[in-house]
Amino acid sequence: MSDDQKAFGTFSHKDFYERNGFLMPQKPHINRELFDAKELKCFEDYFVSLCTDLTIYNQLFGSDESISILSDFSGFIFCRIQRNFVEKICLKLACLMDPATSGKGRSNKNLSLKRFVESVDNSELNIAYERLYKSYDNTGIKKWRDKILAHTDLKTAMGEFDFELKFDTEDLNEIIREVQDILDLIKNPDVYTDTTITLPFGKDVASFLSRLKLLNENKDA
DSSP states (O other): OOTTOOOOOEEEHHHHHHHTTOOOOOOOOOOGGGSOHHHHHHHHHHHHHHHHHHHHHHHHHSSHHHHHHHHHHHHHHHHHHHHHHHHHHHHHHHHHTSOSEESGGGOEEOOSHHHHHHHSOOHHHHHHHHHHHHHHHHHTHHHHIIIIISSOOHHHHTTSSOOOOOOOHHHHHHHHHHHHHHHHHHHOTTEEEOOSOOOOTTSSHHHHHHHHHHHHHHHHO
């Protein structure tokens, strides 16, 4: 794991559900020997990177106070940064939600969540994935990635193909949470993993905003 991020916080699955007054879910019986450990580790690293981006985005643009500090420093620049964050997060999410295989004859293997779900024959896991995919598909992110973010589709760019994006930050957080829930089922259903990344002290968003706020105050002095 890189220097600028720490691992997810993990908790006892039982403690988490009891503390929040939730009913314990049915644990799927999964043969974890069917998963390739190296592929699963690679997927986790990619997912941690996505959660790190989402954590930074939430902390930068998730409150009126932080937005005020950013706007006071340079509203134009941070508006572009905000959009770039959303695009990057959606691109990464779309990759995780790709089919298990692609290309001619479906010969290319994808490092996607579907690949691990298809590795085992488990009804609970399939149901959880289908529920997640429905939430993801309803956002319009897949079409956005395919037509705009991954490459510029001419008809879309010319306004001849229209589609609607239907998501906000809360939707992104919920979908990421659902991905993590499935990943926990795959790895160890006895734990609950937080998707908020703990950033290194002094390199976190709060420290960054504090420095910007000081610059803003000195600029106006």
